[in-house]
Amino acid sequence: MLIVGEKINSSRKNIKNMVEGKNKEFIQELAQKQVEGGAQMLDLNIGTIRNSESEDMKWLVKTVQAAVDVPLCIDSPNHEVIKAGLEVYDWNKGKALINSVTGEKEKLELILPLVKKCKCSVVALTMDERGIPQNSKERFTIADGLIRKLTNEGIPTEDIYIDPLTLPVSANIQNSNTVLETLKRIKDSYPEVKTIIGLSNISYGLPERRLINQNFVILAMACGLDAVILDSTDQKIMALIKATNLLLGKDEFCGQYLKAFREGKL
Amino acid sequence: MLIVGEKINSSRKNIKNMVEGKNKEFIQELAQKQVEGGAQMLDLNIGTIRNSESEDMKWLVKTVQAAVDVPLCIDSPNHEVIKAGLEVYDWNKGKALINSVTGEKEKLELILPLVKKCKCSVVALTMDERGIPQNSKERFTIADGLIRKLTNEGIPTEDIYIDPLTLPVSANIQNSNTVLETLKRIKDSYPEVKTIIGLSNISYGLPERRLINQNFVILAMACGLDAVILDSTDQKIMALIKATNLLLGKDEFCGQYLKAFREGKL
Numbered sequence: 001m002l003i004v005g006e007k008i009n010s011s012r013k014n015i016k017n018m019v020e021g022k023n024k025e026f027i028q029e030l031a032q033k034q035v036e037g038g039a040q041m042l043d044l045n046i047g048t049i050r051n052s053e054s055e056d057m058k059w060l061v062k063t064v065q066a067a068v069d070v071p072l073c074i075d076s077p078n079h080e081v082i083k084a085g086l087e088v089y090d091w092n093k094g095k096a097l098i099n100s101v102t103g104e105k106e107k108l109e110l111i112l113p114l115v116k117k118c119k120c121s122v123v124a125l126t127m128d129e130r131g132i133p134q135n136s137k138e139r140f141t142i143a144d145g146l147i148r149k150l151t152n153e154g155i156p157t158e159d160i161y162i163d164p165l166t167l168p169v170s171a172n173i174q175n176s177n178t179v180l181e182t183l184k185r186i187k188d189s190y191p192e193v194k195t196i197i198g199l200s201n202i203s204y205g206l207p208e209r210r211l212i213n214q215n216f217v218i219l220a221m222a223c224g225l226d227a228v229i230l231d232s233t234d235q236k237i238m239a240l241i242k243a244t245n246l247l248l249g250k251d252e253f254c255g256q257y258l259k260a261f262r263e264g265k266l
Numbered sequence: 267m268l269i270v271g272e273k274i275n276s277s278r279k280n281i282k283n284m285v286e287g288k289n290k291e292f293i294q295e296l297a298q299k300q301v302e303g304g305a306q307m308l309d310l311n312i313g314t315i316r317n318s319e320s321e322d323m324k325w326l327v328k329t330v331q332a333a334v335d336v337p338l339c340i341d342s343p344n345h346e347v348i349k350a351g352l353e354v355y356d357w358n359k360g361k362a363l364i365n366s367v368t369g370e371k372e373k374l375e376l377i378l379p380l381v382k383k384c385k386c387s388v389v390a391l392t393m394d395e396r397g398i399p400q401n402s403k404e405r406f407t408i409a410d411g412l413i414r415k416l417t418n419e420g421i422p423t424e425d426i427y428i429d430p431l432t433l434p435v436s437a438n439i440q441n442s443n444t445v446l447e448t449l450k451r452i453k454d455s456y457p458e459v460k461t462i463i464g465l466s467n468i469s470y471g472l473p474e475r476r477l478i479n480q481n482f483v484i485l486a487m488a489c490g491l492d493a494v495i496l497d498s499t500d501q502k503i504m505a506l507i508k509a510t511n512l513l514l515g516k517d518e519f520c521g522q523y524l525k526a527f528r529e530g531k532l
Contacts, residue, residue, distance in 0.1 A: 169512060170520060176513040180488070202513070206520060208505075208532045215509040218481055222446070222488035239474075243481040246435060247442040247468070254436060254472060266474045 001241060002041060002227035004073050004097075005034030006198070008064065009045040019046055019056050027060065028067035035068045039232035041097065042068065044085065045075035054084035065090045073123075073229070075099040079110040086118050096120040100163065101150075103128030103142040112153060121159040123196055124150065126182060132165050134172075136181035139164055143186055147193055161196040161227060162186050169212070170205035176216060180223045187224030196227040213237065218244050239266045267507060268307060268493035270339055270363075271300030272464070274326065275311040285312055285322050293326065294333035301334045305498035307363065308334065310351065311341035320350035331356045339389075339495070341365040345376040352384050362386040366429065367416075369394030369408040378419060387425040389462055390416065392448060398431050400438075402447035405430055409452055413459055427462040427493060428452050435478070436471035442482060446489045453490030462493040479503065484510050505532045 007030055010016040018026045031042055044060050046053055053076070061072060071094030074085040082098055089096050100123035101111045115122045124146040126132070126139035133139050143162045150160050164182035167175040179202075183195050202216045203209035214237050217228055221244045230237060239260065246257045260266050273296055276282040284292045297308055310326050312319055319342070327338060337360030340351040348364055355362050366389035367377045381388045390412040392398070392405035399405050409428045416426050430448035433441040445468075449461050468482045469475035480503050483494055487510045496503060505526065512523045526532050 173512070173518060173520065174515045177515040180514075206523070207527045208509075211505060211509050211532055212513065215484055215506060216513055218484045219488045219510065219513055222485045239477060240481060243474075243477050244485065246439070247478065247482055247485055248446075249440045249443040252439060254439065257472070261473045266477055 001221065001225070001245060002194075002196075003039050003232050003238075003241070004196075004227060004229040005031075005037070005039030005042045005232045006200070006229045007034055007231060007233070008042060008060065009075075010048045011045070016046075016048060019060060022059060024063050027063050031064045031068045034232045035070055037232035037235070038238045039070065041071050041073055041094075043073040043075050043099070043229050045099075046081070047076055047078075053078060053081045057081045057085040058088045061085045061088050065093055069093055071095055071097065073097040073099050079107070079114070082111065083114055086114060086120070089118075091118075095159075097123060097161065099123040100125050101146065103146055105129075108146075108149065112150075115150075115155060115159075116153060119159075121161060121194075122150065122155065123161045123163050125163050126165055132167070134174075134178070136164075136178050136185060139178065139182045140185040140189075143182070144189070147190055157190065157192040158194065161194040163196050163198070166197050166199075166201045166216075168204035168206075169202055176202060176219070180219055183220060183223040183225060194226040195224060196229065197225060199228055199230040210234070210236070214240050217241065221245075221248060235265060242266070267487065267491070267511060268460075268462075269305050269498050269504075269507070270462075270493060270495040271297075271303070271305030271308045271498045272466070272495045273300055273497060273499070274308060274330065275341075276314045277311070282312075282314060285326060288325060290329050293329050297330045297334045300498045301336055303498035303501070304504045305336065307337050307339055307360075309339040309341050309365070309495050311365075312347070313342055313344075319344060319347045323347045323351040324354045327351045327354050331359055335359055337361055337363065339363040339365050345373070345380070348377065349380055352380060352386070355384075357384075361425075363389060363427065365389040366391050367412065369412055371395075374412075374415065378416075381416075381421060381425075382419060385425075387427060387460075388416065388421065389427045389429050391429050392431055398433070400440075400444070402430075402444045402451060405444065405448045406451040406455075409448070410455070413456055423456065423458040424460065427460040429462050429464070432463050432465075432467045432482075434470035434472075435468055442468060442485070446485055449486060449489040449491060460492040461490060462495065463491060465494055465496040476500070476502070480506050483507065487511075487514060501531060508532070 102125045126142045164179045169176045203212035245251045368391045392408045430445045435442045469478035511517045
């Protein structure tokens with residue numbers, strides 16, 4: 001399981017202020033805390049800062065990479081911002097993950113050259129010009145089309161991360177099942193293609209959100225999840241992921257689990 | 267999800283003492299607590315009391331049924347004890363569940379007449395004369411044989427509960443996966459047949475057992491689990507099960523989840 005730290009996201013008001021104010025120390029400390037908590041990659045998302053997004057992303061990539069040694073997920077709906085981030089990216093820190101392309105043709109044509117040029121990984125969302133399909137069959141159809149297009153362009157399957165798009169279960173009780181079924185369909189058809197979800201959306205509008213988020217990541221892991229964007233400073237959820245890895249047979253001799261126990265992290 | 271309360275089990279020393287001492291008040295209070303916690307059925311297991319097992323089971327069935335209105339799971343490797351329990355069972359409290367038959371021919375021939383006579387449900391374990399198979403394929407083969415035999419004898423599919431037998435993950439890192447895969451195979455082939463597991467074995471020999479037990483029930487539910495034998499007085503695990511029901515699309519309008527929240531049970 002690739003753990004991607006979610007916290008440097010300008011939809012959180014204090015992050016927006018800290019990025020706009022160029023508060024290097026705050027951002028670097030937040031990056032370090034996430035890595036210490038177990039993040040193996042950090043997501044950078046400043047989608048809510050409109051005027052200086054590209055310059056801010058450049059500053060953010062440089063600031064974070066000066067503090068931690070993990071690769072970054074450059075997360076923006078704007079290809080110019082992604083391009084700006086990649087321009088200053090330090091490739092010695094590992095392969096960047098571009099977040100994201102969709103089934104929208106225009107978007108794909110703008111992002112694809114960046115992925116090919118930088119040989120980075122890419123998140124592909126199961127939506128297209130018509131929006132996000134309600135059911136897993138149609139989401140899989142979009143994923144299937146994207147995987148074919150990307151591999152035809154020479155992107156290795158293991159560099160493709162499909163995000164089946166998590167919508168709140170409070171809006172439609174089937175929203176969780178739709179994601180779980182899409183994950184299963186993808187892994188059944190393309191075992192080497194990676195899957196990724198963001199965790200916080202699922203519980204929007206409900207009480208005790210952490211409880212729901214915790215459960216959702218476990219269920220998703222049972223359905224073949226490879227990567228998750230979450231709060232890696234939340235020790236409880238990190239402990240649950242370790243226990244789940246154990247129960248899915250991915251922790252030989254229970255080594256990681258027992259190590260976490262000895263370190264007081266369970 | 268059928269929740270079966272596990273606590274009246276003589277492998278716990280105090281239960282053994284209380285049954286031997288015929289402590290009615292203690293047993294009835296324990297039964298009530300489990301039902302208040304959310305148990306919809308109670309397991310009665312006095313397998314470790316050797317001399318007076320049949321008489322003790324009769325006393326236990328009468329004592330528990332005088333206190334609570336849920337059906338019981340009569341749990342014994344000895345068909346005489348099961349028979350004794352059924353003799354005094356109050357059928358107005360709902361259908362009894364016999365625990366268990368296995369692929370062992372002799373055992374099946376002793377238990378089957380009881381199941382047919384009482385029209386009760388039955389737990390079938392995926393083991394036979396050769397023991398418990400290591401892999402899910404062979405466990406499924408045993409389950410498949412048992413389902414055919416039981417339905418040929420007129421037992422309705424919905425009265426059959428397959429238990430894929432949970433062994434500690436500390437002994438073999440694949441023990442959890444084997445159960446999860448067996449559950450999937452059974453539900454894929456026989457959607458109407460029920461599945462059941464006991465929860466506590468999985469974590470034997472490891473620290474922070476509750477964490478592992480919690481995760482295991484969630485993973486099992488993702489693989490089609492219908493019933494679980496657990497400690498229903500553990501509010502944390504009951505909350506996790508409610509959240510999982512929600513995420514599996516089984517809680518229309520999030521009603522049960524929101525009710526539990528309002529009652530302070532999450």
